Amino acid sequence: xxxxxxLKQFGSVQDVEKLCREARQYEFAMVAIHPSQVKRCSKLLxxxxxxxGACIGFPLGQTTTAVKAFETRESIENGATEIDMVMxx
Numbered sequence: 001x002x003x004x005x006x007l008k009q010f011g012s013v014q015d016v017e018k019l020c021r022e023a024r025q026y027e028f029a030m031v032a033i034h035p036s037q038v039k040r041c042s043k044l045l046x047x048x049x050x051x052x053g054a055c056i057g058f059p060l061g062q063t064t065t066a067v068k069a070f071e072t073r074e075s076i077e078n079g080a081t082e083i084d085m086v087m088x089x
Contacts, residue, residue, distance in 0.1 A: 001029035002026070005031070006033055007034060013040070016044075019041075020044035020050070024045065027050075029050070033055065034058065038078040051081040052079055054071070056085040057071070057088070
């Protein structure tokens, strides 16, 4: 199973659309994206087998537990079916 990611700090709507289009085309298991893109990807991937994964606390994990919990809840509400969380160690 292969995941397809777009975790750059800058990206256009077209970049996210391309990510989802490729994920459908090649039947990837999941797209891994920032929480701000979860709703868009959920809509673009509706009806496919591709899961939507939110990367919480990416890239450094330097946010508080409360912030990560909020990001996680909001991502799930927006359609995330997978959560990848960066720990602060």
